[in-house]
Amino acid sequence: MLISALIAVALADKTSRAIAQPLETVTNFAQQVARESNFNLQVPVTTNDEIGVLATSFNLLIQRVSEYTKELKQTQSQLIQTEKMSSLGQMVAGIAHEINNPVNFIGGNIDYANQYIEDLAGLVTLYQEYYPNPPDAILERIEDIELEFLREDLPKTLSSMKMGADRIREIVVSMRNFSRSDDGKMRSADIHEGIDSTLVILNHRLKQGIQVIKQYGKLPALECSPAQLNQVFMNIISNAIDALEEVKKEDKDYSPTIWISTEITPDNTVTVKIRDNGPGIASASAQQIFDPFFTTKSIGKGTGLGLAISYQILAKHQGKIEVNSQIGQGTEFVITLPVAA
Template identity: 60%
Template sequence: MSGEDFQGCHPNLGASRISWINQFLASASIRQKVFVGYAVSIGLAILGTTTGLGIGQHYQKAALAELTRAQKQEHLLKNLQIAILEVRSYPYLGPLHLGEFNSPRVAPPVAVPMEDLQLVQDKIDQAQQLLLEAEGFVTEFDTCSKTNTNQLLALLKTYTIIIDSYKTLIQSLLSEIESGNLPDDQLKLAQRQLLQQNNPELTSALERFFEKSDQLIRAAQFKQQQGLSALNRADKLCFGIIVSSMIASVAIAILLAIHTSNAIAQLIKSLTEITEQVKQESNFTLQAPVTTQDEVGVLATSLNQLIHRMADYTQELQQTDIQLIQNEKMSSLGTMVAGIAHEINNPINFIYGNLFFTSDYIEDLLSLVELYQQYYPNPDPEIKNQLEEIDLEFLAQDLPKIIASMKGGAERIREIVLSMRNFSRLDEAEMKPVNIHEGIDNTLVLLSNRLKPGIEVIKQYGDLPLVDCYPAQLNQVFLSILENALDAIEKDATEYKAIEHKSVESCPSPVFTIRIQTELVDQNWVVIRIADNGPGIPAAIKDRIFDPFFTTKDPGQGTGLGLAISYQIITKHRGKIEVASEPGQGAEFVISLPR
């Protein structure tokens, strides 16, 4: 993998790790977070201690090995020197390395006793044993530096030369002594010649040996110092790693504790702020942020559910209050309407019933007057003046018209009273089959005083079956929708105020219309459409027109309950009420009721 490839994939790896950590912090419980935090801290301390001890032991082992090798090398070299010095300590062999046999100050050697030569030979054997140990040392530490190994091999080679020389010398002396053929003078002479013959080689070997061995001993001592220093460094490294891991574990524990406590405190603070805001503003649309799945996240979820339930309960309470107010209002209104209708209906029935008799009586009186005129064409002047004053001919023509007009007015009053009684229908507490068109017509009768010139109601009724419903409540829905339609278009119909007092024939074609359509859809649904061509409903408030107490009318002109109650009534009938509107294109309410 190239350097660019590694750099390209490394951020993704780090991002995935960070994402995993964030996911864990979001999903883990507080207990798990605390446990993982302490586990990471303690684990880091244990790992650091173990790592420190392991690394320290590794370097300590290497330092001890170097120290042991240097000590063994020094010990071995010193033993080799001691062995040579012990062999040299005998007076018969001491001058070998000094070259003093020809010196006049040195007395000639005496004959060597047999016992001393045996002791010397034992020392030589011990020296050879040390040589074997030295060779084993070189083999054991063959991983040392090549220079040091070569120096040891050269030293051992010199040592071998010395030992072989002494061994040869001793064996020759022993042979001379054991032969016993030579007298003492000749034996001493032979010993002298033998020593002189081996003296140059031994002298050179001894000089090289002691020189090189001293150098190697100093090098070994230096190595020992280095080994001790390395051992101290290993101890310090071990201690440093352990202390660093302890400090890191404590720091991580503190950071995790701070992070966990801040996270919990921040969430609890957020929950407290949301709770206070909901309490002060009564805004049940607020929701606490749920960023984790731990106990605090569960608490936030529970709080959100509680706020939602409070919103539902508050809405239900408002609807109940609205319903109670409306029931009380309708009860009072119905009682009043029924009483007024009854009080009006009694005299109207009396008037309407007596109009027939009055008409007959007037016709009889007019007939009698006509007979008097036929039989008495020339009445007294006083009667003649009275007839001219009252215009008997006009009275005869106008009285039937007055009676007919009174009869029409009485019939209109009777229709209004009947519509009022049908609209209230307080005695109908159960659903019953009702003619929808009759309810719409009764509602229009009650609103006839608001149907001013310039406003036309177009009825396009379909062939509808009877619908099971609560008639009074359904009439209330029609009344609320029609009143809103009239309120919307009345503002734009002010130009017709100037012609309100003119005759109907002089009015121009209506500009504003309220269209009422009914139809049967899929043989299962009765659909009532009430549309106007007024200014329409702004999009900003269209979704709120069914909310309780929401109104766009001026203060004192609307309670904001009409459409909210209408929505509840249609829902109670298991139906649907919808509104479609475009600004400037009017509004259409669509009511769908099941058969």
């Protein structure tokens, strides 16, 4: 009897451990997943019984939660960036509209002012021909205002004002091109125009000593959403400027440069390459560079949304974006777009 009881106790203990241990393993994994938010963890499936089915079901649940989390992050990032770009686009379009009217007024009236001044200068010349010996008071006045210098310099001043007005008008056009809203439909657009508009918007940062070298190939018009592609160019070039500025702070003899090249490949795709001679990106970071909310910038300087949104925009255009980078060698982003998206 005693031996039978001991055997029963031993069997019961072994059976309870055989049941409890797999359950404990599943429980521990569940707690670790919840604690670390690590959806790469998988519960070992060692049996084909109910415990094995439970472990398999739990692994499927982890996988689905991982997929839902990624979708949620992408949706969240899209909502944030869409709202951000919508607000920015409205603001830029409003500023462009407000600037456009006075600039057109100034530019248009400079031509008239120039003609009036030429008429007045001609009248003064005519007076001098008929009255070559004016009174001393007039001679003193001519000397005080430096009449000959004024005649020569005033047209130059008006010409400079005209150039300034034309430059402002160019900026306004670029702002409109950059911020124009799309109705969700693809339409024909010039990629070079979008890049140039982006560079004009970023000119206040580029003129701090950053050289831009453009090597444009002959490209056909692309069916695309222009404002969305401009957003991609803005994100990439802005990131390049950020990286170059950091190096410039440390090395005063450094010559920060951005190269932008375009070409059409034999397989009828357009390639846009944007390269810088910045510090480069570590291999581990480069593998995550397009993940939502991932950033290599310091706290407060980056949201980790720009490249993630750029990736999604290009996917929408049936294109792709790749990064090539080495520490100390700079970074290159390669954008590929089909001619007919």
